[in-house]
Amino acid sequence: MSFFDNWFAKKGDGDKLSRPILNKILETIRESAIVVGEDTRVVASNRAAYNAFGRRNGALDGKRLSEILRDLNLHEAFRRALSDKKSSDIELEIPLENCKYDVHIAPVEIDDQRSAVGIFYDITQIERLETMRQEFLSNISHELRTPLTSILAFVETLEDGALRDEENNARFLGVIRKNAERMHRLIDDILELSSIESGNVSLDVKPV
Amino acid sequence: MSFFDNWFAKKGDGDKLSRPILNKILETIRESAIVVGEDTRVVASNRAAYNAFGRRNGALDGKRLSEILRDLNLHEAFRRALSDKKSSDIELEIPLENCKYDVHIAPVEIDDQRSAVGIFYDITQIERLETMRQEFLSNISHELRTPLTSILAFVETLEDGALRDEENNARFLGVIRKNAERMHRLIDDILELSSIESGNVSLDVKPV
Incomplete structure (x- = not known):
């Protein structure tokens, strides 16, 4: 159980209360966060993800992952998370932009809906x-x-x-x-x- | 409005649905996140924060910020966020651990409850x-x-x-x-x- 879960549990109606804080955190972090649904379309992403991958492609939400990032290892990792429920860590290189990321991809199941989260840590510098x-x-x-x-x-x-x-x-x-x-x-x-x-x-x- | 807000809005009952994803993201990111209430006690924090600041002090939640991090600039920044509702960016050095962070501190207001979020980006390496x-x-x-x-x-x-x-x-x-x-x-x-x-x-x- 995470600290945040702990906090939610104590709060009772904390779901609604906590959303502004979670949003603030997600919009502030430098790491890019992309959530993908079972059809590999992006269902949510934060500002860092937009700044890193959206400028060339426009808004990320609703797009297929393959329209945003063309990397076989990355797609394989998301597939593993969605169908095998397995997490993985990969290194992603985007040659055109001279950028490199450490990416952690993890499955998340909500009720019966499968999705996968990718967290991109920029190691370019x-x-x-x-x-x-x-x-x-x-x-x-x-x-x-x-x-x-x-x-x-x-x-x-x-x-x-x-x-x-x-x-x-x-x-x-x-x-x-x-x-x-x-x-x-x-x-x-x-x-x-x-x-x-x-x-x-x-x-x-x-x-x- | 953030991408996540968008997503929540579309989902309707998305609050509950989204919590596992948000938790996964918060527990995966390398940046430390600490949420502090008006009394400057920690109300929530993620795993990265615990790994960075908790090993010496034990669990962070419930502790005063001053018990965890003794840095005047940091406290001043949290004070500014809590009382003046102003964001700031500071550089935090922890000499004992030879660590350095870029910290963004921002106010978050939920209904009438004031709190402040600190995001610590490790620039040590x-x-x-x-x-x-x-x-x-x-x-x-x-x-x-x-x-x-x-x-x-x-x-x-x-x-x-x-x-x-x-x-x-x-x-x-x-x-x-x-x-x-x-x-x-x-x-x-x-x-x-x-x-x-x-x-x-x-x-x-x-x-x-």
């Missing part, structure tokens, strides 16, 4: 932050590698005898210095980027 | 990912800087004349090489880390 971090790491590693490879190669050349080659050793050393300076700038950029992102950057205002 | 990224960037920058500073210093020493000092130039070059190799390992580590995180790593299985 979390996934995007993870991907950004990985891509960034991979990019800076490759950026840093190029000058470093050059440094190592010229150090080796010098160690292999060029150190005593007075016509070239200063030039080779110059190449090492230039590449080390390039790495220095790259690392400064990374540091600056991390302070900009953490908001710890102070602007250097100068007269134009 | 998103904030943590952001912080991790910044700290990581700052750490690797500092890690890379130490050997690079050494490289640049010894290149300068060689360019300032030590290149012709046959007793020391090979040793100085050796220091440059060692530091460049150290940087190489650091960059390899960064790359490996980014592939582990993206799941693109293959394990090197060897007989023991």
